[in-house]
Each structure stands twice: as C-alpha cells, then as structure tokens.
Amino acid sequence: MIKVPGPRTAAVLLAAVGLTLLGVPATAEPPAAAPTRSTVQVSTTPERLDVVGLPCLPGQLTLTMINTGSESRYADLFLDPTGPLQLSRDIFSSWLPATDPDQPVSAPVEVRVPRDTEPGDHKITLRLDRSRLDVPVRVNPLPGKDPGSNLALGEQAAASSTHGNFELCGAVDGDADSEHWDTLTGWNDGTRAAFPDTYDVALAEPTMINKVVLSTLDSARYPARSVGLKDWDVQVRSGAGGWTTVAEVRGNQAGRVTSTFDPVRADQVRILCLAGNDNTYSRIVELEVYGS
Template identity: 75%
Template structure:
C-alpha cells in the first residue's frame, strides 16, 4: 500500500502567486513579503500523516511593524493554527520569520481539490490542497501506519506521530522521525497506536534507536511488553528482555484488538524509552 505524502512544489512569494482559478495576480498591497512552502499540498485522512505548510513573513518596508497572517481553510481542511503573528524588524539584510502549520482532514473527508486562503493586510492568495482517497489496509499492510498515536509522555524534540510515520531510519532520529518519552529515568512508559477498525493481529515489529552514533546496545530500548487492547482492557501478548539490537519481531497467537501498546520498562542507558518505528500486522 502506498500512502500519499505531501506533494512539494517550489516555494513562491504570495504576492506573485496566481489565485486558484484565476490567471490574474493580486496587486501589491503590503510591505510584508510572504512565502509558503510548498505552494501545493496533497493530504490523506490519516491522523498521523498531516501536510505541513511553512509560512514565512519578511518586512520589506522602512519601518519595523507587527504583522498578522491569517489562514482560512475550505471544506474538510483542518489547520493546527489559523493565525501567525510576529514582530518584523526593518533591517538589511532582511530577517524572515517562519512558522509551520499542519494540515489534516478527517478519515471520511471527500476527495477533491480545496484551498487555504492566506492573507496579510489586503494581499490574499489561495494555496491548493488535494485530498486524496483514503487507502485501504488489507492483509500484509502495516495497520499502524499513520494511525492515531498516544503516549504516557513525549519529549519536546519529538512528536507523537514520529513512530508511526513509516520512517525506520535511525539516522533521521530527532530531526525527522521517532518517539522519545519525556520523563528521564522514570519507567514504565507507554506508546499506543489505535487501529482504524478492530483487527486480528499476530505480529509487531519494533525499531528502536540504532545508528553509528547511537547504537542500540547503548541507547536502544532494552525491556518492553507488547500489549493489545481487547474489550477495553490491555493484555500482554509478548515480552522482550535484555534487547541490544535495533529491530525486534514479536509474534503471538492471533487476537482481535482495537489498539496496540508498547509498555517500555527500561532502556539500555536507563534514561529514556526510544522507538523509531512501530509496525503492526495481522492475519
């Protein structure tokens, strides 16, 4: 199964970007230059696969000022913020100010073309957003991919979705992927992923931190339980103790479950629980 990720088109300045559905360009009505990267997005209705827009404002005028960038989504688009406000100095060279915004849609969102209106002062353009069909997950597919994750705590350098984003590369740790708990030297920690629908599962693949700089025998997860949620209660279906490698497969008798949990009991450095990727498979 191929999960669509955001489509990247070279960033452009909003004041020079064509309005969606129009070949005309807005007149310059602001001393704030604004760019959005990418200028188009493709999103899918999986909770841990948001599209991300990076918004940048630069003061091109002679005086410092505050600026408000507002975002107005259409249709099913859901934004992590609808306002980006910042103090913009008037200096040479220019000092751009950047902030991200996550774009999500519900699982049942209707596929099609929507837009996000972006406005500063009286300058307004639209960013096209394509909602792709939700891909089905069948036999052999990773049931955890892109699904809603929760955790007992999360370190500030990481996101909940980092361990279900499809990236198993430990070299991307702490920059592009992975989950790290937020309670140093305090165990147990838990990392859960809710399945989209109840499913019969019998195998869990866990990737812990294991790179040239941070080998698993020093920094990886050492001890954990694999648990599944059945009728509202967590059941332990597999246990791992004394692990020193980066990838561990746990198999168990098939069980119909609503969610899967890794109950982290210790790390090899006895400080944090670290999961690069969690995969769940069923029969």
C-alpha cells in the same frame, strides 16, 4: 436694484466658475492616497498540499514571511481554511526586522481532515495587510491496508507522556530512520529515569494481527546498545477488555526488532516500555503492526 459685486468678490466668483468649468468643484478635497502595497512577501512550502484522513499523518505546510521594506515591523498572517480542513494554527504572528539581505521567518502548520472526508479540492487563504494567497489542498482517498500493509501507519497514537521536543504521532508516521530522530520523527517519553512508559496505537478497526516491528533509536552517533529501548512487552487489546501480553523482549541491543505471535484479534496495540539501555528515556523511532 441690482447690486454689482466689488472687484474682490468678482475675482472669487470667477475663480469658482473657472474651476467648475474645468470639472473640479471649488471645494473638492485632495484625492485619497492609493493603498500602500505590503512590504511583506508571503510564501508556502509546498505551494500545493495533499492530505489524507489519517489522524497521525497530517499534511505539513511551512509558512514563510519576508520583510522587504526598509523599516522593521510586526506582521499577522491569518489562515482561513475551507470545507473540512482543520489547521493546527489560524494565525502566524512575528516581528520582522528590516535587514539586508532580507531574512525569512518561517513556521509550520499541520493540516488534517476527518477520516470520512470525501476526496476533493479545497484551499487555505492566507491574508496579510491587503494581500491574499490561496494554497490549493487536495484531499486524497485513504490508503488501502491489506494484511501486508503496516496497520499502524498514520493511526491515532497515545502515550503515558511525551517529551516536549517530540510529537506524539512521531512513531507512526512511516519514518523508521534514526537519523531523523528528535524533532523530525520518533517518540520519546517525558519522564526521565522513570519506568514503565507506554506507547499505544489504535487500529482503524478490529483486525487479526500476528506481527509487531519496533524500531528504537540506533544511529552512528546514538547506537541502540547505548540509548535504545532495552526491555519491553508487546500488548494488545480488543474492545473494552484488558491488555494482553503477546510478546516479550529483554536485553535488546538492536535497532529493529520483530516480534511474532499467534494471530489475535485486536483494535489497539501497546508497547509497554520497561527499561532503556541508558536508564533514562523510552525511545521509539517507529512502531509497525501487521495482520495475519
């Protein structure tokens, strides 16, 4: 016996058949929503970076996030380097308020490579939500250093202490302008009114040197006679030997002082800071070393 469906059952069956004929399963779920585009804009300055393999001359990259949405939010920007690139941070996290006009939030990142890195192209991938931004990074050859070059430029620095507002490498970065003092360039020790202090630079290899140029703080607002370095010794060391004093400076009131001495073989140079003109800190804007 064939059982004939009732009117209600037949209506349901017809509806299911109709949906199937239209290409839509009767039990289909609503389509998934498309991924929401991030409301945070990411950019870098510069857009392309050049670096060299000097320990105290890293590439400087500034990361910026801007919340363009209508709601405040917290954002994590992840940094993924390729090859030999070494970053001072691998994440930039910040609260991004929703404001009008949109307000940028920025953070610096230092990019380094080992000294023996071959020249070539690499990249840093920035990831936030579903967005990606690739920053090209070019590794350039090491700059040549002949006897007329500043042998301390970009080489590894060391110090007895460093003030929290300064960078250890600030006095070997090639910037001797006192107007860029404080967070931009230069070195300041971290022990107020306590002397002596030391600032060292390790040369790339043992070299015959005969001249050291020291720039201390000296600007219209902060003259050397008031806040600059007053007394110091220039010392050198070779291998495992001890430090040898090759020049002395006393009662200085100038911003830039050149000390010359008989040629000596050295792989490290030290400024032994004995006194400042205000008896508070040892301040060096730039330390330069030259070969004979």
